[in-house]
Amino acid sequence: MSLVVQKYGGSSVSDAASVRRVAERVATYARAGHSVVVVVSAMGDTTDDLLDLAHEVCEKPPARELDMLLTAGERISMAVLSMALNNLGVKAQSFTGSQAGVITDEIHGKAHILDVTPVRLRSSLDAGNVAIVAGFQGVSCTTKNITTLGRGGSDTTAVALAAALDADVCEIYTDVDGVFTADPRIAPAARRIPKISSEEMLEMAACGAKVLMLRCVEYARRYGVPLHVRSTFSGKVGTIIAEEPHGLFPIDPHRMSDELDTLPGQPTATDEETSVEQPIISGVAHDRSEGKITVVEVPDTPGKAAAIFETVAGTGANIDMIVQNVSTIDNTTAISFTLPESDAPAALAALRAAQETIGFQDVRYTDQVGKVSLIGAGMKSSPGVSADLFHALGQAGINIHMISTSEIRISVVTDQELLEEAVRVIHTAFGLDSAGGEAVVYAGTGR
Secondary structure: OOEEEEEEOHHHHOOHHHHHHHHHHHHHHHHOOOEEEEEEOOOOOHHHHHHHHHHHHOOOOOHHHHHHHHHHHHHHHHHHHHHHHHHOOOOEEEEOOOOOOEEEOOOOOOOOEEEEOOHHHHHHHHOOOEEEEEOOEEEEOOOOOEEEOOOOHHHHHHHHHHHHOOOOEEEEEEOEOOOEOOOOOOOOOOOEOOEEEHHHHHHHHHOOOOOOOHHHHHHHHHHOOOEEEEEOOOOOOOEEEEOOOOOOOOOOOOOOOOOOOOOOOOOOHHHHHHOOOOOOOOEEEEEOOEEEEEEEEEEOOOOHHHHHHHHHHOOOOOOOOEEEOOOOOOOEEEEEEEEEHHHHHHHHHHHHHOHHHHOOOEEEEEOOEEEEEEEOHHHHHOOOHHHHHHHHHHHOOOOOOEEEEEOOEEEEEEEHHHHHHHHHHHHHHOOOOOOOOOOOEOOOOOO
16 A cells, blocks of 8 residues: 555635545545545635735735734645545544644745654554645744745645655646646647656746646655646546656556556556657746846946846846847947746846946836747757747747747747747647647636
8 A cells, every 4th residue: 555645726625515525535545545645725715815815904914924824724724624534434634734744944925845744644644544734834943933835835745745754656636637738728739748757847847837836846856756746626647747757657546537447557558658758849838927127238348247147136036038139339238037027126126226336228127028938858869849949930920039948948938918829839830739629627727
């Protein structure tokens, strides 16, 4: 029997009926003899509602108190799911993040996990219980205050617990049937990816694929935790993500899908065939949350670029793509870079304050841009991928502002209004469209 960590997002536990559905699935695993740890997000839009409440009573809520408030959503989910399981005759106990041993730094709103000491979870599992943990939260090792982990925090909680407990797999349940070759809301012909390497999934998450958060994938890769992404709303097999995804098969107490032609753990002809050679391209990801800053007429002398990026780094902004134009006749250049929209105000203020010292003419900003990325490990040994990408965009009349590449990724920045069309054009150009009908989005959020 296996130790399985499962994570259910907000759309999976959005109401009482959804909670009962999740409880039935968890009970199936427990009755089959598996040890199960469940991590839950807040129900539906609870976190957004709590944020709205906080801002109604206080324009700038204190970070400590905001974390105390927001963690209430996950605590509600863990308690009602435990009740539902006990009602089915399956023993279950619920735990907050701190009770589960999730130790973090002291940064409220975006804390990082420093350690996991799941002593109480192990005791509960040994006693025959399903352990249910409130995701997205922990406790500071210095201040002993409750902290939240930021966006994707429940995914990260699940992976961290799976690593600490040496679980066989960490299952991430969402409202789509796995990881797709593109966001199925934008590219309805997107195909499910049965198996993908951690390296490729890292690039997809970093480039905007929202089915998994980047921190979650990084943590899983660092500690060798196999991830299994699947839907709460169907029994389909989903997507396996691991360093070497071939040969890994989903843990399933019963055959929950027609896609499983043999008993769990037994290879199929399809598995054997797909392990011989991976496709060149795994998928297309997009991100509309970035803005572009352009610093105009920068003196083209040593040290000026360093001064610009030291200024931006001092605000804590995360820079993504950078382009520097060639020097002009008057020995000046323009430097453009992208960064998260939320980081832009502080970065712009810092640059304007340093304008006279650095000596540039102006700084400009737009948030009407989007990034689209083509990802695939097969690019390393396949010439012509860039040419095909740029040809497809050119044929569609989509102009490129910036380009960035790695061994397994090509990213371009274009006008935000053309972003969705760019995703579909690239998806089709590289033969990723499915002939089997549209991908299903069960709850409409992708999480």
